[in-house]
Amino acid sequence: MKKQNWQAPLQSDFSTALGVKPQVLLSFDGERVCSDGGLPILSAVGRRMGLWDSLSRCLSPSGGRVRHDRFRMAMLRVLGICCAYEDCNDFDTLRHDPLFDLSTNLKGDLASQPTLCRFENSVTEEEVQALMRELVEIALRERKKAPRRVVIDLDATDDPTYGQQEFAFFNTHAGGDCYIVQLATFSFDGSRAELVWADLRPGNHGASRDSAGLVEFLVSRLRAHFPRVKVLVRADGAYSVPTLLDMCESLNVQYVIGFGNDPQSQIQSEPFNARARALYAAGDKQPRVYGEFQRRTKSWKAHRRIVCKARFDGKEEKVRFVVTSLKGRPRDVYKLYCGRGDMENRIKDMKLDLYSGRTSCHDYTANRFRLALHAYAYVLLDALRKMLEGTELADARLGTLRLRLVKIAALVRKTTRRIFVRFAKAHPWQDHLKLAVQLLT
Numbered sequence: 287m288k289k290q291n292w293q294a295p296l297q298s299d300f301s302t303a304l305g306v307k308p309q310v311l312l313s314f315d316g317e318r319v320c321s322d323g324g325l326p327i328l329s330a331v332g333r334r335m336g337l338w339d340s341l342s343r344c345l346s347p348s349g350g351r352v353r354h355d356r357f358r359m360a361m362l363r364v365l366g367i368c369c370a371y372e373d374c375n376d377f378d379t380l381r382h383d384p385l386f387d388l389s390t391n392l393k394g395d396l397a398s399q400p401t402l403c404r405f406e407n408s409v410t411e412e413e414v415q416a417l418m419r420e421l422v423e424i425a426l427r428e429r430k431k432a433p434r435r436v437v438i439d440l441d442a443t444d445d446p447t448y449g450q451q452e453f454a455f456f457n458t459h460a461g462g463d464c465y466i467v468q469l470a471t472f473s474f475d476g477s478r479a480e481l482v483w484a485d486l487r488p489g490n491h492g493a494s495r496d497s498a499g500l501v502e503f504l505v506s507r508l509r510a511h512f513p514r515v516k517v518l519v520r521a522d523g524a525y526s527v528p529t530l531l532d533m534c535e536s537l538n539v540q541y542v543i544g545f546g547n548d549p550q551s552q553i554q555s556e557p558f559n560a561r562a563r564a565l566y567a568a569g570d571k572q573p574r575v576y577g578e579f580q581r582r583t584k585s586w587k588a589h590r591r592i593v594c595k596a597r598f599d600g601k602e603e604k605v606r607f608v609v610t611s612l613k614g615r616p617r618d619v620y621k622l623y624c625g626r627g628d629m630e631n632r633i634k635d636m637k638l639d640l641y642s643g644r645t646s647c648h649d650y651t652a653n654r655f656r657l658a659l660h661a662y663a664y665v666l667l668d669a670l671r672k673m674l675e676g677t678e679l680a681d682a683r684l685g686t687l688r689l690r691l692v693k694i695a696a697l698v699r700k701t702t703r704r705i706f707v708r709f710a711k712a713h714p715w716q717d718h719l720k721l722a723v724q725l726l727t
Contacts, residue, residue, distance in 0.1 A: 320385045322369045323696025323709055324688075327719065329365065329389035330726045331670050337364075337662065340424055344416040345409070354397040359405045360659065361390050362397065367663035369692055372641040374402040384698045388705060406647060409655040417658045422482045422507050424665060425472055432512045437473040438504055440521040441629045442466055442493035445486070445643050445657075452650040455489035464489045465645060467657065468496070470504060471632055479628055480668065484636065484661035486645065486654040493524040498533040505537050518542065518612075520626045526609055528585045535611070542623045545592060545607040552605070554579045558596040559603045566598045573598055576616035581609075593619045639685035640664055673725050679718055690715045691722070 300310040332338050341360050348355045362377070371380060380386055381396040390396065397405070444460035445467050454463050470483035483500065505517055519534050523544030534541040545551070558577040565573035575596045582589040590609050593616045597604040608623045636642040642660040645653035667684045670691070674680050679687060694713060699706040709716065 318384060318698050320383060320696050320698055321694075322383070322385055322692060323694040323707065324692035324719070325365060325369065325385045325389045326707060327722050327726065328368055328666060328670065328692060331673070331722075332361075332364075332666050334726060335424065335428065335669050337424065337666055337669075340420040341417075341662070344420050345413055354401055354405075356405060356408075358390050359397050359402055362386065363402065363406075363659050364662045364666060365389055367640055367660055368667055368688065370641070370688060372644050372660075374399045374406070377402060384700070385696065385707070388698075388707075406655055407649055407652045409651060411651050411654075414651060414654045414658055417655070417662070418483060418485055419503075421484075421658075421661060421665065422504065425480050425482045426507060426511045428669075429474060429511070433474040433515055435475060435516040435518060436508055436512075437479075437518045437520055437625075438501065439471045439473065439479055439626055439629045440497060440500070440519065440525055441469050441626075441633065442487075442524065443469070443633050443637065444489075445645055447489070447645065449646070450648060451645065451653060452648055453488040457489045460489075465653065466491050466493065467636075467642070468493075468500070469629070469632065469636070470500060471629060472504075472508075479632055481632055481636075481661060481664050484642070484657055484664075486650070486657045488650075494521075494527045494530060497521075497525055497527070498529040501530065501533055501539070502537065505539055516540070520623065522626065528587075531590070531609070532587065540611050542608055542610040542612055542619060544623070545609045547605065547607060551581065551592065551594070551607055554581065554592070555594045555596060555605050555607070558594060559598070559605060562596045562598040562603065566600060571600075576620055578616045593623075595620050635684045636660060636664060639683060639688070640667075670722065673722055674718055677718055677721070679715075691719060694719075 300312050301308060304310055338361055341364070342357045345356045345360060365386065366372070366376060366380065371377070377396060378399045381398055386396055444457060445465040446460070447454035447463045447465060451465075454465060456462065457464050457466070466487040466489060468483065468485045468487055469481070471479035472482050473479045482504070487495065501519055508515055508517060517539045519530075519539055519541040521543045523546050526543045526545045531541065531543070555577065558575045561575045562573045565575070576593070577596070578591060578593045580589040581592045591611070592607055592609055594605055594607045608620060610619055610623075612619050612622070640660050640663055642657060645656055647653050647656065664684070667687055671680065671682065671684070671687055679690065695710060697706075697708040699708070709719070713719070
């Protein structure tokens with residue numbers, strides 16, 4: 287069998303393969319075209335919001351005579367994640383990409399996969415903690431006007447592991463070996479939630495573990511920036527633990543948190559279930575009855591208000607509970623609690639659009655650092671999305687935003703004094719790109 291020459295230049299008639307009559311010639315002798323044309327805009331967004339300065343402050347400088355400094359490698363990884371290059375392996379080929387070089391300050395060829403891997407495994411616990419704390423400061427610095435109320439949403443999700451990762455344990459709820467990812471967001475005066483915390487916990491940690499300390503830190507930073515702000519903590523039933531409730535009350539912070547469906551709560555909610563059954567019998571096929579009662583568990587120091595929503599569909603009773611310090615009608619309190627469902631969209635953005643599950647290092651701290659890089663990538667793309675307020679991309683998923691504004695072809699031509707980055711005339715989302723460029727210049 288004749289050996290194929292894979293290094294031969296491509297210059298052959300392709301019309302037969304396409305089934306067309308005009309002669310079609312394929313070749314790789316055109317000008318330099320990159321597939322990530324939106325990279326310079328993303329890099330400029332990060333510079334404007336101080337994201338790159340934050341990275342530089344949190345990471346210790348490279349010692350000795352090194353070719354690739356640590357800050358630039360972190361910047362490279364964040365931009366790569368934004369462009370769907372979530373693995374270090376991708377940079378064995380991308381290290382010569384002119385737009386990645388341009389977006390990370392023009393210092394020659396970028397770091398390769400082995401160099402990036404060594405860097406990720408050299409980051410210390412203190413540096414990871416600094417990166418997480420700085421994520422909170424970025425969100426607070428972006429606020430030009432003091433908000434009246436901030437909602438802190440807490441949630442956790444599993445991060446499956448495959449191999450011998452340090453501190454990866456079997457989790458019954460997840461049904462396998464995993465890490466636990468602890469997330470927190472801020473919502474300023476009803477605005478869309480902004481990610482301010484994404485930290486990795488061992489797989490055998492419960493969702494609410496360390497949540498009281500996290501809330502204490504977040505509230506302290508909020509009040510340091512905005513002394514008069516009102517704070518509300520919102521979370522699902524996994525967080526109705528005494529330590530978190532006591533912390534909220536000691537900080538004078540309001541809370542509305544899901545509560546378990548235990549036998550005592552069933553007994554106390556029976557009048558509302560009976561009312562739902564009566565409404566169904568009277569012709570209401572989707573009855574919803576809201577009520578409240580006082581409850582004190584064995585681990586609580588005092589009675590607390592429980593709000594419930596009872597439903598009946600003709601077959602079974604469905605009742606949900608929340609524990610809260612809020613006043614007002616039960617219906618309004620429960621409706622406010624339902625707003626925490628938007629936290630699921632933040633989790634989808636992280637896991638589905640930014641591939642935050644790439645925690646495949648053996649070292650636990652290295653995996654925490656990887657998750658921090660994905661969180662910074664989220665903040666960067668979210669900042670670009672906020673710049674497009676008033677357009678159809680203002681509520682787009684991060685994956686959609688990347689596909690339309692970042693993963694676009696651009697011709698790169700470099701002269702002695704200028705670098706030309708040219709996009710296609712027919713690009714359907716060029717008005718949005720022009721808007722972003724105008725806001726940045």
